[in-house]
Amino acid sequence: MTATSSWDRFCRYLCVAEQAGLRLDISRMAFDDADLAGMAAAAGRALDAMAAMEAGAIANVGENRPVGHYWLRAPHLAPTPALRAAIEQTITDVLTFASDVHAGRIRPLAADASARFRHALLIGIGGSALGPQFVADALSEVEAAAHGATGSASHALRMHFLDNTDPAGIARVLTGIGQDMGRTLVLVVSKSGATIETRNGMLETRHAFTSRGLDFAAHAVAVTAEGSALDGLAKSQRWLRTFPMWDWVGGRTSVTSAVGLLPAALQGIDVRRLLAGAAACDEATRQRDARRNPALLMSLMWHFAGGGRGDRAMVVLPYCDRLLLFSRYLQQLVMESLGKETARDGRAVHQGLTVYGNKGSTDQHAFVQQLRDGRDDFFVTFIHALEDGCPPTPDVEPGIATGDYLLGFMLGTRAALSEKGRRSMTLTLPRIDAFSIGAMIALFERAVGFYAELIDVNAYDQPGVEAGKKAAAGVLDLQRAVASWLRSHASGNWTAEETASAIGRPNDAEHVFQILERLAANDHRSIRIESAGTALQSRYRWADRAER
């Protein structure tokens, strides 16, 4: 590819989605018109399937559900008037709630009458956290500042997240909030209402509130499906508020539902513009001409790059600090949707599309060495914004500012990769704001939808996740059995292997060892090690410490 032909090719394939504010350059993705023509029929079928899904078809065949995240930003497309009304009402409710919080009409109970909420702590994991974390990092101060000027969000809340069951991690976040806990709104987000990590985070948080004499229920908001365990808890304990999750919205596509809208609105982010950006991109990506449809083009590029088997990983390199968390968000959206054992007809296919990346130019100083010189098993998705997104900065050289270098490094890396035959595409946003973030989210959601059609997998279930959860529950049962047996045999000490046999679980000796080692390492737990020797010969004894 000569330089001149690279300009011709750039012009020939540049896809501009004006209304959505997106521009996609696929010229460095190693394909030609014949490749596009060869996929035309499959692309047509993918468009048909997506249209059927938007009309209410049971797209999630595994779980026998329609898939309606596109309705969230275009409620008039919802298949029934009742659904449309519910979506619209929820958006209104979120906005009203946020504005009541900002205005102090909804305020902390314990504090003085003029106090307002200052922090929001979101407790959730996976689809209930990754979208909100990405949006918060991308937009929080940007949007709060823009609104602040007009006064509507000068009381924007500061976000915190609990997204794991690591006690040290939980302690760190709660310590960070510290004395401000009394001015903290807690958002407990779980579609099923039964996610263990979320329940654990909620219980520790409630304990922290109670320890400080604060009424947890008066600070707590649930986002969950009607009738879930969490819904029942929130109602029975009279939590401040509950917002709905619907079974036709998957966790990984829930960022334009109350899951994403509520924390965004509380941070002063313009939720209507986020929805408008997503709606505009949805509209642009219903286009049947592949050359003018950036989501369809993207899915075709994924297909060409990886031979329809994901043989090349997607390396996400936003040249923009605010998009650092986008790859982490995409890991769920893409890998949980596409990483499937079987096609829809049950054939074993072991599909997937690996996603990783952080940000440029930072990653140029980390793994770009391998991208250029090493294994050719990836394609890069560059992302950048035209506007700097901050006040004018001083020159670092005559006529040159830091942002000029940011673009320079992106184009330089793109050229250096291309020179070695490595593939890349480039997504250009006009700026980082609620509209463009909404559009970008919708772009990748639909690209995933199209690609799932091209490779014939159900993008909307996650059967493999259950196995790990069940196995974990088994480990907890084992811990209970081990503790119970050692307690009732407190006069002696036993190895892991002996303990496993004694409780009738000789095949679980490995897990018994891991459980005992961990309990013994924590002084406040009731197991201790006697006569160590090497690790595997350690003998454990019950020692009735005053458990908390």
Place this chain on the structure above:
Amino acid sequence: MTATSSWDRFCRYLCVAEQAGLRLDISRMAFDDADLAGMAAAAGRALDAMAAMEAGAIANVGENRPVGHYWLRAPHLAPTPALRAAIEQTITDVLTFASDVHAGRIRPLAADASARFRHALLIGIGGSALGPQFVADALSEVEAAAHGATGSASHALRMHFLDNTDPAGIARVLTGIGQDMGRTLVLVVSKSGATIETRNGMLETRHAFTSRGLDFAAHAVAVTAEGSALDGLAKSQRWLRTFPMWDWVGGRTSVTSAVGLLPAALQGIDVRRLLAGAAACDEATRQRDARRNPALLMSLMWHFAGGGRGDRAMVVLPYCDRLLLFSRYLQQLVMESLGKETARDGRAVHQGLTVYGNKGSTDQHAFVQQLRDGRDDFFVTFIHALEDGCPPTPDVEPGIATGDYLLGFMLGTRAALSEKGRRSMTLTLPRIDAFSIGAMIALFERAVGFYAELIDVNAYDQPGVEAGKKAAAGVLDLQRAVASWLRSHASGNWTAEETASAIGRPNDAEHVFQILERLAANDHRSIRIESAGTALQSRYRWADRAER
């Protein structure tokens, strides 16, 4: 593999490095004794090569330098008494400097006499930031709290990082420091002293200091090679202090040099223990019996898993919030070291070992679906700590705490992956502290060193990084040419293609377009768009705005 044999296999292959406090389980990595025997000769050669390197051989043949990061924590191994003295002196200097800062003997100029430094802003990228960021996130409050009890670090500094040339990202960090800028120590870290992103961050920071009437030099500390541009600048402007970088320490293995030690010490982290942990692990991984050498075992497992070509990616899953940044640190250490075009004899090999991952159990709700059901193109490295690392937490069920679930999810996911034939290894640390973090860093450093020997690449250069930098410099030159030409032809307007031709760079039309689009999108720059039409037909004109 039956459950009983899994326990036998676990016991058979468990590698316990007592002094380093590490335990490595490789039982789920799909290899057998014959595989180990087959690699015995190669492993022996790798041990010999590492021993020669530690004795001062020119291990970095590409850049004709010895490689001495192991001397940093065992100065008595340095090849000359002068080098030994320099290493020891630097450690002492770092500790003295940090304790002077903590005690207020070194203090901000502008503030009142009792004021102390409260923040440290590290400006660096790649090897000058990833290690310090990882260590800060893993250890900061843990260690400050431990020391705080004995009073020695009750004035620990809070860390901030600038690791890019994104003006909005820089603005966000500087705004976050805000009014505390007068109590902020600035650490400018660049081995070569010529890293553009670092220079840009430093210039913007200096501008921010000056705008507030603060004397930047009195707040600024350089960590750089003697005689570098940065060294010269720091001396000529009389910066507060300079600490040395050595040419025998690579950026990605510099965390136990002043690069990592200085910010760690300022945060109140026990730098001597960090070094002791690294030294203990170095000692444990000089062991010639592969079965007792966790770094050598790890490198052999990488080799078996990926056929010596990196065909399986390393997915890093620490079940520990504090280790979230470890995979990002490892991406550089592993991929920049191993992602090479040629073997040491010049043969094209296109090697590499891809690294990604965040933390468990969070990632179970993101991409673990693909790991279990989808492409079998990875192995997992689980990492966990036995001690919770926080005060006792309330039960979430009778006798069960959040940390029990964290282990349960890890073991559950390990079992669910194993059930489907997916590979994993598990690294167990006693706790998260300076010693164990030092040991873990040293473990992976040496595993990378061994693996590079097994695949015969130079782990210590990064030739591919230069190409992108050069191409970026070309883009900046192009911007200057474009701006200059448009300025001198301000009476008209031109398309990108016309501009490229006019400046004699018709082959660079694509970059000219990108440059013009970005400049035009930022109101304060002197380019504007006239008569848009579709993007590619846009015409640009010089508009002499009052540049800052």
